[in-house]
Amino acid sequence: MERALVVLDQDEQGRRLLEEAAELASGVDAKLHVLTLLTPEEFGEKRDALDAVERGEQTSYDDSVVLDRARQDAEEIIGETVGDLDLDYEVVPGRVGEAENESDRILETAGERNVDHVFVAGRKRSPTGKAVFGDRAQSIVLNFDGPVTSLLE
Template identity: 30%
Template sequence: MTILTAVDGETVPSDAVARGAELAAAFDVDHVVLHVMPQDVFEKFRSAASGSSGRSVTTPASYGSAEGRAHQQGSGEEYTVEDGERHATGVARDVVQETLDEPEETILKGRVGEPVEEILSEADRRDAQYLVIGGRKRSPTGKALFGSKTQSILLTADLPVVTVMSGD
């Protein structure tokens, strides 16, 4: 069994990662931190790579990990799903390193796809005991207008979900 913590890469350090590590230590199970690169972001990288001719692909700020910066596309090289997953793993690595004192004990995972679907699939694949996610406090109007990945996970998960709220 594992504790799976999903991160968006925008909140660093991550209270969700800290709470996931605490749970994993308490239950003496593995702690897996997952970042999912959304499909639309992946498609932008793929388009930029296929349309480049010796130029670098510009990455969004949340994909500014050392691994992501090191990945330079040029000469028409294709940006593959494996590249996206390595990139997403780099985001998870950056969040964990900025959050935990002993990050080497954490398993890092990156995926490409629709975040809610990929997070729940990874929880199922790993037989996760708990899923730990972050959330942001928003008004009811904000939730209605913009939707919520956190809310979607809470409504569809078939395992216990720990939601660590931030004030942002």
């Protein structure tokens, strides 16, 4: 492994996956690319919070500030979770899109960064949910040309 991509979900499972990916990357001196994904709803919630700040400060921010805040959140999680490791990492600019297209955004980022390993958390879904929305981890396993590590709860 020379370059790996970890999809950082902002929950306990996401932190555990980040910890595992970071320890492995650090152990083999690989670069770790950290990706955060936002649904349009999550992006809208963050944009709404920013709108409130804009009104209070009587200023204006563009949407890039929302993605920058997502990057800062990822940096904080990395610091809290694996700050003591000697780790070469980069936080990839956040990606916004529908939840059912997450695997496409992950695979696209993996290709852009030329990674050779992907770490992605699985999600519990009912059989109907998997049929309608697909399974993110399964899609990555089937479509990524390299090792995939998935943490399932």
